[in-house]
Amino acid sequence: MSVTSEAKRPPTAQADGGPTRTPSKAPPKTSGKKVAAVIGRIVALALIVFFAVGPILWMALSSFRPADELFQSDPSLIPSRLTGDWYREVFEGSEAVRWFVNSFIVAVVTTLLSVTVGTTAGYAVSRFEFPGRKVLLACLSVSYLFPAILLLVPLYLALSALGLVGGLFGIIIAHLTITLPLTTWLMKSFVEAVPKELEEAAWVDGLGYFRSFLIVTLPLLRTGLATTAMFSFILSWDEYLFASVIAQGQNVTAPVAMAGFVTSFDIRWGAIMALSTLVTIPVVGLFFVLQRYYEKGLTAGSVKG
Numbered sequence: 221m222s223v224t225s226e227a228k229r230p231p232t233a234q235a236d237g238g239p240t241r242t243p244s245k246a247p248p249k250t251s252g253k254k255v256a257a258v259i260g261r262i263v264a265l266a267l268i269v270f271f272a273v274g275p276i277l278w279m280a281l282s283s284f285r286p287a288d289e290l291f292q293s294d295p296s297l298i299p300s301r302l303t304g305d306w307y308r309e310v311f312e313g314s315e316a317v318r319w320f321v322n323s324f325i326v327a328v329v330t331t332l333l334s335v336t337v338g339t340t341a342g343y344a345v346s347r348f349e350f351p352g353r354k355v356l357l358a359c360l361s362v363s364y365l366f367p368a369i370l371l372l373v374p375l376y377l378a379l380s381a382l383g384l385v386g387g388l389f390g391i392i393i394a395h396l397t398i399t400l401p402l403t404t405w406l407m408k409s410f411v412e413a414v415p416k417e418l419e420e421a422a423w424v425d426g427l428g429y430f431r432s433f434l435i436v437t438l439p440l441l442r443t444g445l446a447t448t449a450m451f452s453f454i455l456s457w458d459e460y461l462f463a464s465v466i467a468q469g470q471n472v473t474a475p476v477a478m479a480g481f482v483t484s485f486d487i488r489w490g491a492i493m494a495l496s497t498l499v500t501i502p503v504v505g506l507f508f509v510l511q512r513y514y515e516k517g518l519t520a521g522s523v524k525g
Contacts, residue, residue, distance in 0.1 A: 276500065283307070283494040290489055306490035316495070319474040323457055323499075326388055326473060330395040330456040335449050338403025339411075339441070343433060345404075346411045347419075363401045368461055371397060376465060386468035394462035399452040406451070410444030411437065450510050454503055474499050 278297070282290065283306055285299040310316050345353055375394055376385065384390035414437055422432035460475045467476055478495055481488040 279493050279500075280497050283490065283497045285490070285493075287490060306488075306494040309488070309491045310494050310498070315470070316474075316477070316498075318470060319472060319477045320498070322388060322467075322471055323473040323475070324502075326391050326395065326463075327453050327456040330392050330399055331449050331452040333392070334396055334399040334403045334452045335407075335445060338400055338448065339407045339438075339445065341404045342407030342409075343411050343437070346408045347416070360401045360404055363397075368398060372461065372465060375462070379466060385466055386471060388471050390466045391463050391471070391473065394466055395456040395459055398459065398462075399455050402455070403448045403452055406448045407441070407444055410441055410448075413444075414440050446510050450506060453506060457499075457503060 281297065281299060284302040284304065286301060286303050287305075289295070289299055344350075345357060375397065379385050379390045379393065384393065418436050418440075419432045422436045423429075427435065458475060459473075463473045464476045464479065467473055474495065478492055478499075481491045481495070
């Protein structure tokens, strides 16, 4: 009998008539090195979460902490009692509502303008060849090589010549200098991830460049638009440098208003913690709303279709 027929022969019966069972292999035991690696990852992730969330948690708890516990030599994470005095000080002794309205108007208008212009600009530089295209891309990339404070003086002089210093529109223009290069680069990568063949098929069907962009390409950029809008909103909402110089009078934004609680005689740390907590809430809420788009957007633009 050949070796092949021997391999195909069914298992022989034991003396009691049952089939012969092939002994099963024991499951591999987890080595001590693998356990140590898993524990190391858990500890590393716990430390990252602690250093990322710890300051925010301390800030939020400090906003409810009594004044006598803010400067204890042995502070505790959980205050002995909760108080809302600092929030009452923020809203009663100041124009906190106006600050937040100003910040919201500036952030929303900046986001809408930067996403609109950045999307069309990103589409243009990724789909068309035109004179100055490489220069434009080089200028967009170079704009983030220098600190924003270098733009402060020339930007202030330009806005002052136009009579826009002290108004919300001047702050919006200043914030666009920060958000627009970023949105253009992000949307350029997202547009490149959309196959150009889809647009070419629309052109064959009689759609022009603009209608094919609106009907075919733009709906496929939902993830990129949400991710870019979130970045633009956060950059404008948290911006302090330009707003602190351009904003005047009743057009002060919330981040700039925090500086008003620091005087030559006193620093109202409790009020600063309360206002900082209120400023953080919209950003955290926006992140949770757009979280699924943000996670997809981190990798969607890096793969070309």
